[in-house]
Every structure is written in C-alpha cells, then in structure tokens.
Amino acid sequence: MDIRLENVSMVFNGVTAVNQVTTTIKEGELVSLLGPSGCGKSTMLMLLSGLYQPSSGSIYFGDKNVTKVEAEKRGIGMVFQNYALYPHLSVLKNIMFPLKMQKVPKQEALERAMDMARLVQIDHLVDRKPGQLSGGQQQRVAIARALVKKPKLLLLDEPLSNLDARLRLEMREEIRRIQQEVGITAVFVTHDQEEALSISDRVMLMKDGIIQQDSHPQEMYRNPVNEFVAKFLGNPPINVLQASFVANEWKVGEHSISFTDTLQQLHIGIRPEDFYLEEESSAFLRGRVTHIETIGRDTLLRLDCGKESVRALVDPEANLHVDDIVHLGVKQDKVLYFNGETGERVLSGKERSYHLGIETDMEKHA
Ligand SMILES: Nc1ncnc2c1ncn2[C@@H]1O[C@H](COP(=O)(O)OP(=O)(O)O)[C@@H](O)[C@H]1O
Ligand SMILES: [Mg+2]
Incomplete structure (x- = not known):
C-alpha cells in the first residue's frame, strides 16, 4: 500500500x-x-x-x-x-x-x-x-x-x-x-x-x-x-565561496572558474572532502592554517584564505601545523554552483552538456 x-x-x-x-x-x-x-x-x-x-x-x-x-x-x-x-x-x-x-x-x-x-x-x-x-x-x-x-x-x-x-x-x-x-x-x-x-x-x-x-x-x-x-547536509559543512566577476570572467581569489553564465551573484559550494593538498603552481586556493583537528581517520583544516575561511579534510599523514601556508586543489566535477541571489543550483556548461549527453569541445580535446 x-x-x-x-x-x-x-x-x-x-x-x-x-x-x-x-x-x-x-x-x-x-x-x-x-x-x-x-x-x-x-x-x-x-x-x-x-x-x-x-x-x-x-x-x-x-x-x-x-x-x-x-x-x-x-x-x-x-x-x-x-x-x-x-x-x-x-x-x-x-x-x-x-x-x-x-x-x-x-x-x-x-x-x-x-x-x-x-x-x-x-x-x-x-x-x-x-x-x-x-x-x-x-x-x-x-x-x-x-x-x-x-x-x-x-x-x-x-x-x-x-x-x-x-x-x-x-x-x-x-x-x-x-x-x-x-x-x-x-x-x-x-x-x-x-x-x-x-x-x-x-x-x-x-x-x-x-x-x-x-x-x-x-x-x-x-x-x-x-x-x-547543500548547507543542511554534511558535517563538517560545505564551504560556500563568493565568486567575483572580474574582466569578463568569474573568479575565486585569483583563480578563474570555468563558469560562463551571466548572474548577479555566483556562489561556489565545495565539500571539505573535495579539496586535496596540491602543488603551489596548480592550486585552486592558498591559505594559512588556523585550526587543525584530527578526528579518527580525518584531519580537518581550517584555513584563512584572505576574504574566505575554508574547511578542508586532508590526508592525516601530511605533517601540518598552525600558521603553515597550504595549497589546495579541488575535485572539479564535485564543485556546485549556486545563484547567489535565489540560492538555486545552476549547472555549469559542462554539467549541462553532460546531462544532455553532449561532449564539449574541451572534453574532446582533453
Ligand atoms: N498545534 C499547533 N498550533 C499552532 N501552531 C502550531 C501547532 N503545531 C505546530 N505549530 C507551528 O507550526 C510550525 C511547524 O511546527 P512542527 O510541525 O512542530 O515543526 P517541527 O516538528 O519540524 O519542529 C511551527 O511554526 C509551529 O509553531
Ligand atoms: Mg517536531
């Protein structure tokens, strides 16, 4: 029934x-x-x-x-x-x-x-x-x-x-x-x-x-x-970063984002587990460690990234200390985009073509 x-x-x-x-x-x-x-x-x-x-x-x-x-x-x-x-x-x-x-x-x-x-x-x-x-x-x-x-x-x-x-x-x-x-x-x-x-x-x-x-x-x-x-689910909670529109492209800090829609405000959601420690040259974010918590098999970092404060779950083997400068990469396919005004999810161009079953030029050449 x-x-x-x-x-x-x-x-x-x-x-x-x-x-x-x-x-x-x-x-x-x-x-x-x-x-x-x-x-x-x-x-x-x-x-x-x-x-x-x-x-x-x-x-x-x-x-x-x-x-x-x-x-x-x-x-x-x-x-x-x-x-x-x-x-x-x-x-x-x-x-x-x-x-x-x-x-x-x-x-x-x-x-x-x-x-x-x-x-x-x-x-x-x-x-x-x-x-x-x-x-x-x-x-x-x-x-x-x-x-x-x-x-x-x-x-x-x-x-x-x-x-x-x-x-x-x-x-x-x-x-x-x-x-x-x-x-x-x-x-x-x-x-x-x-x-x-x-x-x-x-x-x-x-x-x-x-x-x-x-x-x-x-x-x-x-x-x-x-x-x-997105914010109600997940512990530690998802990071929501404010993107800024500079010189015709969306950016978080210095980093360009492959998102092309015209919006008044763009919010970027990244779950703490979707960051990873990265080489400086190809990093998405750079920040100073303000807190370290090791809970069982996870190490939770709190980073001060200038305008934003970010939580990242990283490899507990990485020997990190408060005040260290850390570079984070992000799993691109896990990034979420939100219309900052309405809170609605916006699919990136790549996600849309994926949903439509179309390969983008970028993927073809990759
Ligand atoms: N018997 C009632 N009389 C008046 N208002 C109520 C009554 N029951 C619930 N409400 C109101 O309805 C809303 C939802 O309540 P409720 O269903 O108890 O929420 P939840 O269980 O999610 O905490 C609240 O604003 C609450 O104050
Ligand atoms: Mg109740």
Missing part, C-alpha cells in the same frame, strides 16, 4: 506549518522527514496519523482517500521521543496494551506481545517496569508497542533524541533492522542530517513547511537542488 499526499497544507491561525506537499511514500520504504526545528515535520506526522486533518489537500492510503478517516481507523503505529510508556505497567503489559484496547483474547495478546519483545530484543526484560530500563531499552519497548497492532504505517517522531551519542547510533541501526524485518512502511522524523542520510531509502528535506528536495540520500548529498539543501 503506497501512501500519497496531494497538495496537503496545514495552517494554524495564520501560520502555514505544511505548505502544498505532494509526494508518495512507497510500500515498505523508510522515508525520513528532515529539517530544522519548526519546519513542519511533526505536523506532517500528525496529518499522516489522522490526529490532524489538513486545512486543504488529500491523503490516500492505497486507493482509499483517508483524509477524513480518524486516527484509530488508519492502522498507524507511533513512536515518540519521550517513549510515552505507562510507568506502573510491566514491559509486557505495556506492549500488550493496544491489544487489550482492541479486545484481543488474552492468550493471543500475550503471544503477539512476546513476538514483538523478541523482535526488538527485550524478551529477557518483559517483567520489569519502564523505570528499570535504559533509554534505549525503553525506546525498544515503545517500538514493540507500536508494532504489536500490525499497523500499515509506522511513524517515528525524533525517536532517538533523548539518547546519548553511542546509543543513538546503535538504535538507528536497530530501527532500520526492525523496519526491514517487518517490512513495514515507515516515516522517520529527525533534525539530524546524519541520522536521516544513514537510515533512509529516501529523504524529504523541509524548510518552512515546503519540501525542498525529495530524493535518495546520496543523491541529495551530491546533487542538492539549492544552497539550503
């Missing part, structure tokens, strides 16, 4: 929380809703769940228009940041609770709850009270409780936000495993780009209630549609 949203909007006394969203979530897919706080992620989940009805637009589960169908009848499982477990009930009774509400016979409810406890790997803890569990274990209980009704759609609203960094990593792998084992369609809300990129089949990145881009995680990282998307 695919889930389809058609021109869905939600307005709260003048505030448009969700703005004309049209998208399809395919059966069995895990889709992340990503974006900064206040961009409308939770409102989207509430609309999918039926706890809110949209101000306009329609929601379909398969062929059925469910826009006016109430939450209890949609077959939804929900998991929240704060677990929302019943503290006075045992883990097993917590998981069984939704079945009790549905008046499922006790023996069957017990068996189904135990199946879920095994699925989320807390079957050895079912007699405990939630207060006797770690945060990660409590979240496992909440997931088991959400799945025990065999919902058609699992909605998770920042489920990992209350966990420490290591548990967050472990639980996001677990959520992916459980989602795939059950084969359930899931929508996972997070403001953490790394979480979204790592866990999902597809990411929808929102800003001010509008979906900016809806694509495969790696595609979004490599081919962002605008500067907002």
Whole structure:
C-alpha cells in the first residue's frame, strides 16, 4: 500500500506549518522527514496519523482517500521521543496494551506481545517496569508497542533524541533492522542530517513547511537542488565561496572558474572532502592554517584564505601545523554552483552538456 499526499497544507491561525506537499511514500520504504526545528515535520506526522486533518489537500492510503478517516481507523503505529510508556505497567503489559484496547483474547495478546519483545530484543526484560530500563531499552519497548497492532504505517517522531551519542547510533541501526524485518512502511522524523542520510531509502528535506528536495540520500548529498539543501547536509559543512566577476570572467581569489553564465551573484559550494593538498603552481586556493583537528581517520583544516575561511579534510599523514601556508586543489566535477541571489543550483556548461549527453569541445580535446 503506497501512501500519497496531494497538495496537503496545514495552517494554524495564520501560520502555514505544511505548505502544498505532494509526494508518495512507497510500500515498505523508510522515508525520513528532515529539517530544522519548526519546519513542519511533526505536523506532517500528525496529518499522516489522522490526529490532524489538513486545512486543504488529500491523503490516500492505497486507493482509499483517508483524509477524513480518524486516527484509530488508519492502522498507524507511533513512536515518540519521550517513549510515552505507562510507568506502573510491566514491559509486557505495556506492549500488550493496544491489544487489550482492541479486545484481543488474552492468550493471543500475550503471544503477539512476546513476538514483538523478541523482535526488538527485550524478551529477557518483559517483567520489569519502564523505570528499570535504559533509554534505549525503553525506546525498544515503545517500538514493540507500536508494532504489536500490525499497523500499515509506522511513524517515528525524533525517536532517538533523548539518547546519548553511542546509543543513538546503535538504535538507528536497530530501527532500520526492525523496519526491514517487518517490512513495514515507515516515516522517520529527525533534525539530524546524519541520522536521516544513514537510515533512509529516501529523504524529504523541509524548510518552512515546503519540501525542498525529495530524493535518495546520496543523491541529495551530491546533487542538492539549492544552497539550503547543500548547507543542511554534511558535517563538517560545505564551504560556500563568493565568486567575483572580474574582466569578463568569474573568479575565486585569483583563480578563474570555468563558469560562463551571466548572474548577479555566483556562489561556489565545495565539500571539505573535495579539496586535496596540491602543488603551489596548480592550486585552486592558498591559505594559512588556523585550526587543525584530527578526528579518527580525518584531519580537518581550517584555513584563512584572505576574504574566505575554508574547511578542508586532508590526508592525516601530511605533517601540518598552525600558521603553515597550504595549497589546495579541488575535485572539479564535485564543485556546485549556486545563484547567489535565489540560492538555486545552476549547472555549469559542462554539467549541462553532460546531462544532455553532449561532449564539449574541451572534453574532446582533453
Ligand atoms: N498545534 C499547533 N498550533 C499552532 N501552531 C502550531 C501547532 N503545531 C505546530 N505549530 C507551528 O507550526 C510550525 C511547524 O511546527 P512542527 O510541525 O512542530 O515543526 P517541527 O516538528 O519540524 O519542529 C511551527 O511554526 C509551529 O509553531
Ligand atoms: Mg517536531
């Protein structure tokens, strides 16, 4: 069963929380809703769940228009940041609770709850009270409780936000495993780009209630549609340099750029990993090292390049020090161009001919 949203909007006394969203979530897919706080992620989940009805637009589960169908009848499982477990009930009774509400016979409810406890790997803890569990274990209980009704759609609203960094990593792998084992369609809300990129089949990145881009995680990282998307993804973040138009060509510092469009402002996006240490003669940028951070297998340099400050990930073997002068080359095919006024991505002439399947003269002669 695919889930389809058609021109869905939600307005709260003048505030448009969700703005004309049209998208399809395919059966069995895990889709992340990503974006900064206040961009409308939770409102989207509430609309999918039926706890809110949209101000306009329609929601379909398969062929059925469910826009006016109430939450209890949609077959939804929900998991929240704060677990929302019943503290006075045992883990097993917590998981069984939704079945009790549905008046499922006790023996069957017990068996189904135990199946879920095994699925989320807390079957050895079912007699405990939630207060006797770690945060990660409590979240496992909440997931088991959400799945025990065999919902058609699992909605998770920042489920990992209350966990420490290591548990967050472990639980996001677990959520992916459980989602795939059950084969359930899931929508996972997070403001953490790394979480979204790592866990999902597809990411929808929102800003001010509008979906900016809806694509495969790696595609979004490599081919962002605008500067907002480019900046929201990636840690350390992408460098955005201002080009200047001098003597009929675009330049960054002294370096000419093979970009020929006429624009008022040109921004150049380069991810830190797309720089490399280079000989002075053919370098793209020259800068003075202001910070060095070695984190595991990466060395992150912060460089003062005159007008610009730049982050570059380089070979940790290069024996560099603060105040060293460094020359950077750039992987040309990874450079992103943005219209500085609108933030929209602009394809360079070369990228355009590539998309059209035309070889440029330059490439022919290379
Ligand atoms: N029940 C509500 N009443 C009024 N405004 C709301 C309500 N829920 C959300 N909003 C507003 O809608 C916008 C989106 O909120 P929300 O969906 O909670 O964002 P997110 O989950 O991405 O942080 C915000 O401006 C928020 O203040
Ligand atoms: Mg929220």
